[in-house]
Amino acid sequence: xxxxxxxxxxxxxxxxxxxxxxxxxxxxxxxxxxxxxxxxxxxxxxxxxxxxxxxxxxxxxxxxxxxxxxxxxxxxxxxxxxxxxxxxxxxxxxxxxxxxxxxxxxxxxxxxxxxxxxxxxxxxxxxxxxxxxxxxxxxxxxxxxxxxxxxxxxxxxxxxxxxxxxxxxxxxxxxxxxxxxxxxxxxxxxxxxxxxxxxxxxxxxxxxxxxxxxxxxxxxxxxxxxxxxxxxxxxxxxxxxxxxxxxxxxxxxxxxxxxxxxxxxxxxxxxxxxxxxxxxxxxxxxxxxxxxxxxxxxxxxxxxxxxxxxxxx
Amino acid sequence: xxxxxxxxxxxxxxxxxxxxxxxxxxxxxxxxxxxxxxxxxxxxxxxxxxxxxxxxxxxxxxxxxxxxxxxxxxxxxxxxxxxxxxxxxxxxxxxxxxxxxxxxxxxxxxxxxxxxxxxxxxxxxxxxxxxxxxxxxxxxxxxxxxxxxxxxxxxxxxxxxxxxxxxxxxxxxxxxxxxxxxxxxxxxxxxxxxxxxxxxxxxxxxxxxxxxxxxxxxxxxxxxxxxxxxxxxxxxxxxxxxxxxxxxxxxxxxxxxxxxxxxxxxxxx
Numbered sequence: 091x092x093x094x095x096x097x098x099x100x101x102x103x104x105x106x107x108x109x110x111x112x113x114x115x116x117x118x119x120x121x122x123x124x125x126x127x128x129x130x131x132x133x134x135x136x137x138x139x140x141x142x143x144x145x146x147x148x149x150x151x152x153x154x155x156x157x158x159x160x161x162x163x164x165x166x167x168x169x170x171x172x173x174x175x176x177x178x179x180x181x182x183x184x185x186x187x188x189x190x191x192x193x194x195x196x197x198x199x200x201x202x203x204x205x206x207x208x209x210x211x212x213x214x215x216x217x218x219x220x221x222x223x224x225x226x227x228x229x230x231x232x233x234x235x236x237x238x239x240x241x242x243x244x245x246x247x248x249x250x251x252x253x254x255x256x257x258x259x260x261x262x263x264x265x266x267x268x269x270x271x272x273x274x275x276x277x278x279x280x281x282x283x284x285x286x287x288x289x290x291x292x293x294x295x296x297x298x299x300x301x302x303x304x305x306x307x308x309x310x311x312x313x314x315x316x317x318x319x320x321x322x323x324x325x326x327x328x329x330x331x332x333x334x335x336x337x338x339x340x341x342x343x344x345x346x347x348x349x350x351x352x353x354x355x356x357x358x359x360x361x362x363x364x365x366x367x368x369x370x371x372x373x374x375x376x377x378x379x380x381x382x383x384x385x386x387x388x389x390x391x392x393x394x395x396x397x398x399x400x401x402x403x
Numbered sequence: 404x405x406x407x408x409x410x411x412x413x414x415x416x417x418x419x420x421x422x423x424x425x426x427x428x429x430x431x432x433x434x435x436x437x438x439x440x441x442x443x444x445x446x447x448x449x450x451x452x453x454x455x456x457x458x459x460x461x462x463x464x465x466x467x468x469x470x471x472x473x474x475x476x477x478x479x480x481x482x483x484x485x486x487x488x489x490x491x492x493x494x495x496x497x498x499x500x501x502x503x504x505x506x507x508x509x510x511x512x513x514x515x516x517x518x519x520x521x522x523x524x525x526x527x528x529x530x531x532x533x534x535x536x537x538x539x540x541x542x543x544x545x546x547x548x549x550x551x552x553x554x555x556x557x558x559x560x561x562x563x564x565x566x567x568x569x570x571x572x573x574x575x576x577x578x579x580x581x582x583x584x585x586x587x588x589x590x591x592x593x594x595x596x597x598x599x600x601x602x603x604x605x606x607x608x609x610x611x612x613x614x615x616x617x618x619x620x621x622x623x624x625x626x627x628x629x630x631x632x633x634x635x636x637x638x639x640x641x642x643x644x645x646x647x648x649x650x651x652x653x654x655x656x657x658x659x660x661x662x663x664x665x666x667x668x669x670x671x672x
Contacts, residue, residue, distance in 0.1 A: 270500050
């Protein structure tokens with residue numbers, strides 16, 4: 091297999107999607123609401139469908155807004171159901187997102203008679219095709235760059251998330267750790283919750299349009315969970331999660347290109363593997379390695395290492 | 404005797420402006436799922452008192468604190484802190500939540516947690532600065548945890564964790580403190596440290612409301628007591644209201660607990 095400019099773009103889009111998700115994922119993991127990303131990424135389906143049915147066009151912006159609104163509503167409904175329905179957050183999330191997801195599927199089937207709004211495309215995305223949708227062709231030092239739309243959109247999302255985490259670092263830290271104290275100090279934990287959920291919804295929609303929801307769900311949780319095993323400092327955890335996410339994206343595409351060949355499949359014939367799938371798998375592999383080998387919280391150290399305990403005393 | 408002291412307080416609260424009272428609660432009712440947890444509570448806490456809030460499990464002690472702190476919606480009533488609604492008085496208020504209310508595996512050090520006490524004063528967007536950290540370090544030193552400043556908080560013992568929370572409250576530099584069971588499951592050294600701290604806060608004119616479980620230590624630690632069981636059974640100077648009759652009213656049929664408490668009480672006096 092050879093490496094083309096297209097492969098570079100696929101990796102860049104993958105990195106941008108993974109990093110956007112990982113930045114926010116730290117706070118989902120620390121707030122014990124990891125599944126919120128999962129819920130939102132499924133629940134936005136009716137938002138996409140309704141936006142389409144209302145406007146009758148597949149204009150990206152309306153569908154984007156529709157999906158983002160429903161994504162935020164998912165967070166709102168989840169809180170309502172758990173507050174008034176006397177069920178825990180997990181169950182209430184399950185109720186809300188399965189209902190919305192099913193509703194979305196119904197609507198899409200209705201709409202699909204008329205246009206190509208394909209459920210599997212919404213779910214799995216097509217990162218391999220993103221480089222074909224070029225929106226910008228700047229010329230840099232004489233070389234022409236074909237910048238794909240997904241790269242532009244995800245760069246913006248990534249930048250927004252980065253600014254959010256940098257500027258609200260203190261607020262995110264205190265509302266995630268001790269929401270009650272934060273609220274008594276005037277840093278309203280509820281507002282921060284919904285701000286975070288809004289960004290998760292926007293990121294989810296922007297990313298899965300390009301790369302599919304599997305990678306979104308994986309990157310919201312896995313890099314942050316891996317980073318948490320490696321450090322005791324929030325800032326370091328966020329930095330590590332970003333590096334791990336980017337690494338998983340790079341390794342994911344490389345393995346997707348080459349592994350089928352090593353296994354004897356002819357990539358040209360078998361249509362290779364799914365790049366976003368491999369990116370998610372790589373995130374999982376990095377987690378597994380960390381789980382065993384992490385210097386402090388790794389299974390091996392916990393089982394065989396006595397140095398840590400001796401030092402603690 | 405109890406009713407007499409209550410009346411005195413009541414007339415005081417009307418003649419003297421509420422501004423000099425750290426906490427005035429009027430007609431407060433809080434309900435969860437339409438079930439009242441705190442019912443028609445009237446309270447006036449004078450300045451500079453160490454106040455214990457005692458009552459059986461489910462009596463609404465934490466709920467009372469949270470309603471006073473505007474953390475949960477009130478069904479009716481009013482809470483005034485130094486004569487003002489909470490939103491205007493928040494910089495004068497410090498809060499120590501129950502230790503179990505947070506995740507101690509959170510990736511922060513003891514110093515980070517204590518520095519959170521300055522976030523309210525810092526305001527939005529301002530980063531934690533050297534001054535915050537210096538204040539936090541001072542407070543950690545004050546509770547005897549200077550050597551543990553850079554430990555991740557799960558590596559602290561329960562008592563040390565509680566002292567970290569108290570250090571954070573110190574950093575808040577408030578005038579009135581609400582503490583939810585700071586004495587729960589702490590070692591003797593920590594208990595001593597907390598008591599010293601409370602006395603010091605009192606000497607500096609601060610008011611502390613402490614949800615407390617150990618009836619035996621109430622007369623020793625606190626000079627004002629609120630007996631709560633959904634309603635306020637009694638509120639006043641500990642030596643006046645902390646008696647068998649009121650305890651019986653507060654703890655009702657829980658006779659074993661009551662007789663234990665009574666025994667302890669007899670023993671102490």
